[in-house]
Amino acid sequence: MSSTISVSKKRKSTLDTTASYSVNNAKKNKMSKLPKSPGDELHMMTKKEQVEESDTTSEESTDQESEDEGSDTQEAEADELVTVKQELSNMSFEELIQLKERLGLKVYNQVVHGDKVKKPTSKRVFKRENKNRPMEMSSKRPVRLSKESDPAKKKMTRDPRFDDLSGEYNESYFKSNYSFLYDIKSREKEKIKKTMKKEKDPEKKVELKMLYNRMDQQEQSEKQKDKRKTLEKEWKKKEQSQVKEGKKPFFLKKTDLRKLELAEKYKELQKSGKLENYLSKKRKKTAQKEKKKLPLMT
Template identity: 50%
Template structure:
């Protein structure tokens, strides 16, 4: 048994390449003598080690950033008043505009989150009462948001201007969709 195993091993070793590398052959240029452990990039957004994302917790944790943004905005406004250079003024105006847009987007996101929380509370109350919860479709949520927007515009008195702009936009779209007459 041992002899048969030894014979098979010796035959296989003859057909395979040698275990030692020839000293006469030059060493390759990019030869790794010691294997280097490859660094695996880790994206915290998708990694379980970073935990779950909860917007409410995030807002509470980083609430101090809003104060810093307000201070920065005030500084930019002061610089804009003092500035005499036209190019610098344009840059500062763009920066101020971007800051206000980010602020508005953040407020809009916060309102949406609050509306979702109100809906969730209603669902919980229905479940406590023993009724089956009713979940709104995405289109119904959008209709509710639009109704809320109209209410806010009506309060501020900007509803008419908003509707006139919307009518103009829709008229321009309709005009583009009409077939144009070609002259012969």
């Protein structure tokens, strides 16, 4: 500890001496720059010559002295550093930590390791010799897991159902081109019905029944859509013919369309002889709804 403190004190003393020397030189230069009277020019010239000679001799002597002092101080510092390192090697790890806390990390490193080694300012640039090779990354920095190796070569999946490149959906065009799918569906429905009758496991039977009902509902809804479209087409044809005759055009509302659908339904039920059953069921439903609306008798 004493040796390290002495080293730092000596370094401070050398810095003080150099600072005082530079201050004195600056003062001399300022004094020499001050304006003089014209009568004393010759006298000053001779004096200047004498001063210059004395300055050169003094500078030579001071340079030699400073060189000698510098070499002596360097040798002394080197000897002291060697002794300090020897003392530090004999110290325990706990004592070294205490010493580091007292001196500070900067002074401790200067004593133990000497002067700092300057790191190169220019950073290393990681490049690829070939564009297809993977990029060389620094091992000191953690790489993100989400980072992709080459995002440009990522495969993009395309669903033609939701892509604009496939064109707009036309229901009538689709049905005309893929009409065979409805035949396949009807066959599957018949197969499910047969397997449902043969099935003995109650859980599987329930699943098959649910599947059959779903397919049946889909089929019925498709039929209703087709009927609605045929009705609309027929109505449009009638309207076009009436407009040609000179009448005003009449546009169908949703309520009018429902009325037309009901009229068609009644006609079909009347042909099949199921109209009375349908009407009786409908009356029962309406009666139940009315009973629910009535207040409860207490």
